[in-house]
Amino acid sequence: MTPPSQKPALPRRTAKIQEAFDARDDLAAALTAAGIQLPAMDVRTPWPDTEGDGGARPARYALVHLGVCSAPVAHALASAIRNGTAG
Template structure:
């Protein structure tokens, strides 16, 4: 990180009139963002209930490949909840049980 008193060594780029227009978001990117948003919402809800899973991640499968070395982006993304200790699993079960009892 550059200290505030020093200027970065590379100049800041400004948009140019002939710069290409931003491309529309790729569908795979939207699916990954959806999974990231879901992971963050779940983590916030769990945190509000006093539960923290040690490792929550977003994962995608390997890209689909066809015989001609072309790869299509993954069709989906998954929220990976990782592993947790027995006490955390019991606390999570209690929160779910309490929530469904309403």
């Protein structure tokens, strides 16, 4: 376990990483408007790129992690998608 004083640094928010945070927030707002809440939406970056000298560069992109959800939430999400594409 990492001691509190040695917590890993948060990724520097490059344009691509900020894009992932904005996408997560946009999706969360849309889901909330549809009455759906995913319990563990997050933004994750891959491990930092390693340079030839052993140093690390900040991650260049991030992914919106949707986490897990219950079966009823999955059905509600599927229904919202279907209803949104029906028009």
